[in-house]
Every structure is written in structure tokens, then in C-alpha cells.
Amino acid sequence: MMSEGELESGRVMKIINHPVRMRIIELLATKGPLSWKELSGDLGIRTGALYHHLDTLERIVARNAEKKYVLTKFGQEIYASVSENPSLASQSIERVIRRRSPGAVVQSVFVPRSLVYVWTSTRSKAILSGAVVSSLVLACLIAAESELVLYSFSPASGFLFSAVTYLGSVAIVALLGFLSIRFIFKQKSDVAILLPSAALSFLPLAAFGLLLHYLYGAGSLSTLGDRTVLTIAFAFFQAWGAGIAGAGMSVASGLRIEKTLVVSLVLLYATMVIVFVQGGVLV
Numbered sequence: 271m272m273s274e275g276e277l278e279s280g281r282v283m284k285i286i287n288h289p290v291r292m293r294i295i296e297l298l299a300t301k302g303p304l305s306w307k308e309l310s311g312d313l314g315i316r317t318g319a320l321y322h323h324l325d326t327l328e329r330i331v332a333r334n335a336e337k338k339y340v341l342t343k344f345g346q347e348i349y350a351s352v353s354e355n356p357s358l359a360s361q362s363i364e365r366v367i368r369r370r371s372p373g374a375v376v377q378s379v380f381v382p383r384s385l386v387y388v389w390t391s392t393r394s395k396a397i398l399s400g401a402v403v404s405s406l407v408l409a410c411l412i413a414a415e416s417e418l419v420l421y422s423f424s425p426a427s428g429f430l431f432s433a434v435t436y437l438g439s440v441a442i443v444a445l446l447g448f449l450s451i452r453f454i455f456k457q458k459s460d461v462a463i464l465l466p467s468a469a470l471s472f473l474p475l476a477a478f479g480l481l482l483h484y485l486y487g488a489g490s491l492s493t494l495g496d497r498t499v500l501t502i503a504f505a506f507f508q509a510w511g512a513g514i515a516g517a518g519m520s521v522a523s524g525l526r527i528e529k530t531l532v533v534s535l536v537l538l539y540a541t542m543v544i545v546f547v548q549g550g551v552l553v
Contacts, residue, residue: 282348286330290315291323295341298331299349303338328526381513381531386470386521390463400466403473407436410476414483418472421508421541423479436472443468443537447519450533459523467518471511478507512538 286292290313297312298304304312310320324331330345341349378384390396411417417426417435420442426432444464451459482500512534519530 298341303340381517383517386467386518396462396466400469403469407476410480414480416479422544440468451523457523463522471514474510475507
């Protein structure tokens with residue numbers, strides 16, 4: 271079985287192993303920041319095709335403050351590795367990937383595109399991952415006697431309500447992602463990836479709810495008992511869940527994470543409305 275690093279290396283090689291994308295990388299490496307018009311003129315391709323290639327080069331190409339395209343640090347390292355070692359490109363890129371910065375490591379935890387990709391790389395893996403994660407979330411909810419409605423939770427009325435509200439929330443997140451990708455971004459998406467990643471997005475909040483339940487029961491909340499601290503912690507786990515949902519949408523559609531995180535932001539706003547209707551009660 272390939273390691274995650276080897277799998278990620280293979281994906282990067284597949285991305286850059288295209289004449290147009292490799293030419294984009296070379297142009298940005300040799301000419302510096304280029305505008306859309308400059309890139310289009312140098313490449314001589316249609317707008318739609320250029321947009322697709324730039325979208326595919328996520329993490330490798332970005333836009334600076336002047337809205338010009340530049341190579342990211344990761345992209346610069348890849349270009350240097352490929353240029354210096356063309357016959358050992360795959361191994362070189364793998365070494366670059368493994369030298370990720372602390373910021374990249376944090377991003378991989380809170381927006382885990384690689385994890386989603388590995389867990390949903392086949393239909394059978396996607397089904398199994400969704401089932402395992404859903405079992406864990408439901409176990410947390412039942413133990414904490416809580417129910418989820420999107421990224422908010424409240425005391426449960428029973429096991430059935432915990433299961434129904436959780437499964438309904440997963441369906442809503444997956445459906446909103448599917449419709450947004452299809453009708454706003456005009457892209458196709460894979461439901462087999464959207465569903466398990468939506469399920470995974472609820473795990474941090476369910477685990478947080480279980481932790482609070484036991485701390486309350488043991489009378490050991492101490493500083494966490496402060497409402498401000500609880501609110502901040504609650505918002506943190508909500509944002510974490512939304513980030514995971516955005517990562518799943520990105521993997522399912524091939525869109526840049528910045529775009530799918532906008533959909534996640536809509537989910538967070540919807541959750542705020544739900545919390546307000548519930549009276550702002552966390553547990």
C-alpha cells in the first residue's frame with residue numbers, strides 16, 4: 271500500500287505532467303508574476319482551458335496582491351526539483367512534499383484534502399469510511415445525549431432524534447455542496463466523496479460535545495466553564511467541521527479550496543441562525 275506522501279507525490283506528478291501546465295509553471299518561474307491576459311497571450315489557449323489549468327494547479331500557483339499569478343513556495347520548490355533532476359522528478363517532488371512548513375501541516379489537519387482523497391479513493395473505501403465515521407459520530411452523540419443540527423448541538427430527545435438529525439445534517443451538507451458545485455461553479459462532483467466527507471465534518475463537534483458532557487458531569491470544567499471560553503471553543507470546532515466539509519467538496523469536484531470554503535461559510539451562517547433559534551444553548 272502506498273503511503274500518503276507517495277500518493278500525494280503521484281498526484282502532483284499527474285497534475286504537472288501536462289504540456290500546458292508545465293509551461294505555466296515555467297513562465298511564472300522565469301518571467302515572474304503574470305496577469306491573466308499575459309498568461310493567455312503567451313500560451314495561446316482559450317479562457318476556459320486556462321481557467322481549468324490554473325484551477326488544477328492549486329497549491330502550486332496562486333494570485334498575489336496585484337491579482338497576478340505567481341508560483342507559491344511549494345511551486346517554486348517543485349520547479350527547482352524538476353529542473354535540476356528531470357529523471358528523478360517523482361522522488362524530488364516527494365521530498366519537497368515531506369518538507370512541508372508548520373502552516374501546511376496545520377492546514378492538512380483542519381482542511382484535510384489528502385485524508386479525504388485517501389479515504390474516498392475507491393467506492394468501497396468511501397462507503398466504509400462513511401459508515402465508520404458515522405458510527406463514531408453517533409456513538410459520541412448518544413453518549414453525550416446530544417443531537418446535531420448542522421454544526422450546532424443541543425440536548426437530544428432520544429436516540430432516534432440523534433440519528434435522524436445527524437443523518438439529515440449530513441444530507442444537507444452534501445446536497446448544498448452538490449448544488450453549489452453544479453449550479454454556481456458549473457462543475458460536476460462525486461456524491462460518493464461528498465457524503466463521507468460530510469459525515470467526517472461532524473466528528474470534531476461531536477467529540478467536543480462528548481468532552482463537555484463528561485466535564486459537566488464530573489464538575490471539572492474549571493476555566494472552560496466560562497461562557498466566553500466555551501463560545502470560542504464551540505466556534506473553533508464549528509470552523510474545523512466546515513473546513514473538512516470544504517475539503518471534501520474540493521476533492522469531489524477538483525475546485526480550489528478557496529471556492530468550496532465559501533460554501534462552508536454559508537453553512538456556518540446557517541448554523542448561527544439555528545443556534546440563535548435554539549436560544550444560544552450549546553448543550
